[in-house]
Amino acid sequence: MAVAGVDGQLVEIEADIGQGLPSVHLVGRPDTTLQESRDRVRAAVSNTGEKWPDGRVVLALSPATLPKVGSVYDLALAAAVLDAAGSIPSQRLADTVLLGELALDGRVRRVRGILPAVLAARTAGRGTVVVPTAALPEAGLVNGIRVLGAASLGELVDWLRGAGELAPPEPAAPPLIPPTGDLREVVGQDEARWALEVAAAGGHHLLLTGPPGIGKTMLAQRLPGLLPPLRERESLEVTAIHSVAGILSDDHPLIFSPPFVAPHHSSSVAAMIGGGSGSARPGAASCAHRGVLFLDECAEIGTKVLEALRTPLEEGEVRIARRDGVARYPARFQLVLAANPCPCAPARDIDCICAPLARRRYLGKLSGPLLDRIDLAVQMHAQAAGAFSGEEVESSEVVRARVAVARDAAAERWSALGLSTNAEVPGHILRQKFRLPREALAPVENALRHGRMSARGADRAIRVAWTVCDLRGGHLPTAQDVLQALNFRQRGAA
Ligand SMILES: [Zn+2]
Numbered sequence: 001m002a003v004a005g006v007d008g009q010l011v012e013i014e015a016d017i018g019q020g021l022p023s024v025h026l027v028g029r030p031d032t033t034l035q036e037s038r039d040r041v042r043a044a045v046s047n048t049g050e051k052w053p054d055g056r057v058v059l060a061l062s063p064a065t066l067p068k069v070g071s072v073y074d075l076a077l078a079a080a081v082l083d084a085a086g087s088i089p090s091q092r093l094a095d096t097v098l099l100g101e102l103a104l105d106g107r108v109r110r111v112r113g114i115l116p117a118v119l120a121a122r123t124a125g126r127g128t129v130v131v132p133t134a135a136l137p138e139a140g141l142v143n144g145i146r147v148l149g150a151a152s153l154g155e156l157v158d159w160l161r162g163a164g165e166l167a168p169p170e171p172a173a174p175p176l177i178p179p180t181g182d183l184r185e186v187v188g189q190d191e192a193r194w195a196l197e198v199a200a201a202g203g204h205h206l207l208l209t210g211p212p213g214i215g216k217t218m219l220a221q222r223l224p225g226l227l228p229p230l231r232e233r234e235s236l237e238v239t240a241i242h243s244v245a246g247i248l249s250d251d252h253p254l255i256f257s258p259p260f261v262a263p264h265h266s267s268s269v270a271a272m273i274g275g276g277s278g279s280a281r282p283g284a285a286s287c288a289h290r291g292v293l294f295l296d297e298c299a300e301i302g303t304k305v306l307e308a309l310r311t312p313l314e315e316g317e318v319r320i321a322r323r324d325g326v327a328r329y330p331a332r333f334q335l336v337l338a339a340n341p342c343p344c345a346p347a348r349d350i351d352c353i354c355a356p357l358a359r360r361r362y363l364g365k366l367s368g369p370l371l372d373r374i375d376l377a378v379q380m381h382a383q384a385a386g387a388f389s390g391e392e393v394e395s396s397e398v399v400r401a402r403v404a405v406a407r408d409a410a411a412e413r414w415s416a417l418g419l420s421t422n423a424e425v426p427g428h429i430l431r432q433k434f435r436l437p438r439e440a441l442a443p444v445e446n447a448l449r450h451g452r453m454s455a456r457g458a459d460r461a462i463r464v465a466w467t468v469c470d471l472r473g474g475h476l477p478t479a480q481d482v483l484q485a486l487n488f489r490q491r492g493a494a
Contacts, residue, residue, distance in 0.1 A: 001097060001120050002067075006237075007328060009066060011062070011066065011076075017081075026061070028062055030061065037071060037074050041081070044102040044103065045082065045106075052081070053081065067325055071102075082157065089160065092128075096128040098129075100131060100135075107152050118145065129148070131147065133150060136168075138253040188383040197399050198488075202375070204334075204375035206335070207336075207366075208220065209380065210341065211349070217338065226396060227257075227400075234290050235256045239255045244329075261284045261288035261291065270283060271284060272308060280320050282331075289330045293334070299366065313335065313373050316331060337366070375488075378488065417429065422467045425463060427456070443482050443486055462477070464484075
């Protein structure tokens with residue numbers, strides 16, 4: 001299987017043993033890692049106790065036009081040579097996809113991207129796939145294809161000869177609940193909690209500003225816990241990306257809850273959206289697919305990195321053009337930005353020592369394409385003593401239940417348009433087909449008329465108003481819902 005991005009394509013390997021000086025030739029656009037396979041495969045075959053054929057060995061990988069990268073073909077190359085030499089029977093090979101790198105002593109090593117490769121093998125209609133034993137938990141997530149694990153080339157050869165068995169995956173371990181923390185632990189900050197609930201219900205991107213230590217990170221970490229668990233298809237999609245990124249857990253490979261990814265503000269473009277030297281890897285934006293991408297201290301992020309985030313925000317995926325083709329990584333995430341209110345980052349607003357211009361400019365670089373997509377902005381302030389009065393604080397579970405009801409209402413309303421959350425609805429639909437009654441729109445039109453709001457700002461406020469309405473179980477946003485939505489904008493706009 002050749003895996004580019006998260007898409008796999010079947011590669012067929014042919015071997016021919018001819019007259020001539022003993023040599024090995026690889027044809028079909030192999031990269032340098034694959035060229036090195038010749039020596040690895042040869043050593044592994046000999047050290048397994050099998051005879052390497054005399055003469056000229058030609059190995060052809062097809063389709064010839066498809067670039068092939070990496071060491072995942074080792075196991076299949078070895079099997080092809082042994083088959084051509086008549087050392088093993090062909091029957092089982094015909095319907096089997098082989099995945100794995102070989103060590104010199106014949107052990108089968110794990111490679112990245114096993115899950116998307118197994119999914120593609122199933123799509124290609126193959127009946128069996130053999131993977132490195134270490135990758136069995138990951139490969140075993142795929143139903144509808146027989147998955148077997150080989151620890152060594154010797155084990156594979158025995159199985160092909162009908163002289164031994166290969167291990168199937170263990171029954172899946174019970175899913176591990178990731179420790180994301182509970183909203184109950186967030187004391188006070190009622191407005192920010194409410195913003196988080198609205199963000200979760202409508203799928204809105206969120207900007208949190210406030211002094212250091214106020215709890216912006218703590219709040220953001222609790223957003224995934226308010227979102228519905230991933231559906232089966234989404235779960236495999238996210239797990240496939242993490243498989244290619246090489247960050248899957250061995251014991252609990254399946255990712256079934258929305259991921260939370262928090263790259264450092266000094267991250268490079270490649271770390272943020274994917275790429276890098278060698279075979280391309282997904283970046284933080286793709287690892288956060290169907291979950292939350294949290295960018296702390298976002299005012300410190302380089303302009304190039306912020307620019308690079310535009311494509312995933314607009315298109316929900318990242319495409320990386322490379323010498324070996326285009327790698328495609330899904331990247332549909334909910335963005336949470338956090339920032340200090342100004343460069344000096346005082347604990348209390350009145351202690352700020354920044355010049356007014358520096359204060360205004362600080363968040364200015366976020367403006368334009370990025371800030372345009374943020375529907376919600378909240379300024380967090382140090383708490384008054386009353387916040388510790390010991391009042392009952394709502395748990396994530398209680399909020400998640402309200403969020404689920406609101407999300408269902410939105411999904412039903414927009415389903416005919418192929419959309420599921422309020423955040424995805426384009427402005428022209430909000431303004432025409434789903435136009436609010438005149439009295440509900442009055443606060444927005446008033447702000448527009450006095451130049452206190454842009455047309456895009458008005459669209460954002462109406463999107464949020466729909467979510468506020470969904471959360472209270474309403475059918476159509478009222479002026480009250482619109483005012484609540486506007487409240488977020490005005491307080492947030494520093
Ligand atoms: Zn300051």
